[in-house]
Amino acid sequence: MGYCDILYRRENIIGYTGNLDSNPTVYFVTESRDDKGGLKTKDVNGVAQILFLNGHITQDHPNKKNKGREVATESYSYSIMNVGPDKISGFDPSKIKGKQLQETYHSSEVAPDNKRYFPTPDGFSDFHVSRNTFTQVSWKDGATMDKLAKSISRFPGIKAMYGAKDDDYIEHL
Secondary structure (H helix, E strand, O other), X not given: OOXXXXXXXXXXXXXXXXXXXXXXXXXXXXXXXXXXXXXXXXXXXXXXXXXXXXXXXXXXXXXXXXXXXXXOEEEOOOEEEEEOHHHOOOOOHHHOOOOEEEEEEEOOOOOOOOOOOXXXXXXXXXXXEOOOOEEEOXXXXXHHHHHHHHHXXXXXXXXXXXXXXXXXXXXXX
């Protein structure tokens, strides 16, 4: 068993950044479910929003404490996209070359604080900007899914930078 195995499963892989054949970072998303298996929701302005779990496994990084499974986060507004410097805040635009992956929550769910969450020009709060672009993968592409799924067994634990966490710890926004 590893950290947050309910999220970090082959069937929840949505894509990767980096070189497919050289320890890419692998991204995961799945519906959040209650103890009875039903979809979890959160009331947002009178509308039930379905909650999702998201996270990624970093296989290669200059900082060894940043390798492993990211803290799983439960939210209703997670999005992932490739954007240019005009959509990224909190970073020196001259260091951003072309498009890069950006993970965001809508600012109505997570207010920008310029420490962990940065405002974007299009109304989101970015919390992770990758060094690379995101490549979406289909579950029908078995060979690619098999390569990416190897990250699950290679990195069963949460990143060392987060310290000790229970295997069922999830950050709820």
